[in-house]
Amino acid sequence: MIPNLLILLLSLGTLILGAELLVRGxxxxxxxxxxxxxxxxxxxxxxxxxxPELAASLAAATSxxxxxxxxxxxxxxxxxxxxxxxxxxxxxxxxxxxxxIWRETIFTIMVSFLPLLALANGGVLGxxxxxxxxxxxxGFLWWSFANSRSDDGLPIEMETKEATSSPRxxxxxxxxxxxxxxxxxxxxxxxxxxxxxATEVARSLGISEVVIGLTIVAGxxxxPELATSLIAVLRGKRDLAVGNILGSCVFNILGILxxxxxxxxxxxxxxxxxxxxxxxxxxxxxxxxxxLSGHRINRFEGGLLLTVFVIYTVLLFAGWPFPADRxxxxxxxxxxxxxxxxxxxxxxxxxxTHS
Numbered sequence: 001m002i003p004n005l006l007i008l009l010l011s012l013g014t015l016i017l018g019a020e021l022l023v024r025g026x027x028x029x030x031x032x033x034x035x036x037x038x039x040x041x042x043x044x045x046x047x048x049x050x051x052p053e054l055a056a057s058l059a060a061a062t063s064x065x066x067x068x069x070x071x072x073x074x075x076x077x078x079x080x081x082x083x084x085x086x087x088x089x090x091x092x093x094x095x096x097x098x099x100x101i102w103r104e105t106i107f108t109i110m111v112s113f114l115p116l117l118a119l120a121n122g123g124v125l126g127x128x129x130x131x132x133x134x135x136x137x138x139g140f141l142w143w144s145f146a147n148s149r150s151d152d153g154l155p156i157e158m159e160t161k162e163a164t165s166s167p168r169x170x171x172x173x174x175x176x177x178x179x180x181x182x183x184x185x186x187x188x189x190x191x192x193x194x195x196x197x198a199t200e201v202a203r204s205l206g207i208s209e210v211v212i213g214l215t216i217v218a219g220x221x222x223x224p225e226l227a228t229s230l231i232a233v234l235r236g237k238r239d240l241a242v243g244n245i246l247g248s249c250v251f252n253i254l255g256i257l258x259x260x261x262x263x264x265x266x267x268x269x270x271x272x273x274x275x276x277x278x279x280x281x282x283x284x285x286x287x288x289x290x291x292l293s294g295h296r297i298n299r300f301e302g303g304l305l306l307t308v309f310v311i312y313t314v315l316l317f318a319g320w321p322f323p324a325d326r327x328x329x330x331x332x333x334x335x336x337x338x339x340x341x342x343x344x345x346x347x348x349x350x351x352x353t354h355s
Contacts, residue, residue: 004197011193011220018186019227025179027237032173050076050251051188052221056195057260060213066266070125071213072221073252074276077112078214079222080245080252081283082309088229088241089302096242096295104246105287107140111253112284115268115277123268125261133258140250187224195220210269211316211324214276222248249284271322279312 053076060069088094114133118125195217203212225248232241260266268277283305290301297305317324 004200007193007197011190011197011223014186014190014193015223015227018183018188018190019224019231020183021179022183022187023228023232023235023237025176025183027232027235029173029176029180032176050221050225050248050256051184052192052195052224053218053248053252054256054259055188055192056217056221057256058263060209060217061260061264061266065209065213066264067208067210067269068213068217069260069266070257070268070272071210071276072217073256074115074272074280075214075218076222076225077249077252077280078276078283078312079218079309080225080249081287082305082312084222084226084229084245085287085297086302086304086306086309087226088233088245089297090299090306091230092233092238093299094233094238094242094297094302096238096291096297104144104243104250105291108246108249109281109284109288111136111250112281114253115257116273118268119273123270123273124265125257125268126265127262130258130261130265133254134262137251137254137258140254187227190223207317207324210271215313215316275321283308 053072057069057072060066060072085094114136115125117129121129199212199216207216225244228244229241232238232244257266286305286308290297290305315321
């Protein structure tokens with residue numbers, strides 16, 4: 001277990017370095033192309049830092065561990081809002097544009113309800129819904145860029161003026177792109193090692209795959225969002241931090257669940273519908289009144305969000321309202337879509353033993 005813990009620490013260092021390079025390249029590209037740093041955060045940075053979630057969910061689903069794939073997405077969104085927003089706000093209050101509250105925040109809340117559509121298909125997220133999710137993601141991208149041109153600058157930071165007057169802002173575009181690519185590569189590599197080592201530690205303790213997905217895997221794949229947002233805030237790019245978090249939440253649902261369902265239709269465990277998904281929807285909705293009050297998340301509100309995350313995590317491992325090994329039954333072929341034994345066909349489970 002000690003070697004895995006050492007790998008965890010090294011992976012965290014890789015994530016921080018990758019986040020620094022990504023934020024630096026993205027913010028300067030925003031200045032060069034006159035695109036709001038918030039939009040860059042909600043698209044390029046937000047989706048880039050969600051790459052580990054996509055890789056982890058695809059790997060889990062294609063290997064027959066649908067519970068871990070779904071848990072990764074749901075758990076990541078809970079962590080993005082409750083943990084990342086909470087920790088970031090504790091460091092410094094997060095100020096946000098009013099139009100951001102009415103646009104991206106509400107859109108994030110609406111998207112959080114979409115996994116409930118799988119209930120109409122027996123809890124299976126099939127290829128049809130997956131395609132709709134991906135189309136929704138494409139529409140969100142177009143909408144974000146279309147609205148970026150009407151944004152009248154940044155409400156808080158003056159990084160556009162600062163970057164324009166800085167000699168570094170005149171670096172060639174390919175240099176900024178290289179920084180972003182290098183940052184993304186380090187983020188993905190660091191998160192991959194973080195997830196694998198943390199999963200080994202968790203499994204040695206007998207934790208189920210669903211809880212692993214909701215906590216260990218989600219925590220590892222959400223580490224880029226936390227690292228990127230913290231670096232962005234420390235560098236004064238608060239719009240980039242908010243955009244990163246909201247963009248990641250949208251991409252997790254529409255992109256990761258959508259793409260994963262297209263590749264391998266996945267069954268969402270009943271316990272997720274009854275407990276974890278309502279928690280995700282609840283913390284998403286909580287963002288609206290928090291941001292609406294003063295257009296900011298202050299340290300007290302950040303502390304509340306962080307407290308919610310801690311309570312939720314404690315309940316998971318304490319076995320309430322479902323036991324911590326709740327995924328054990330779902331590891332069997334009866335509920336996990338194992339490509340070697342079973343697959344989902346038109347929303348129904350098909351087994352070779354019954355063919």
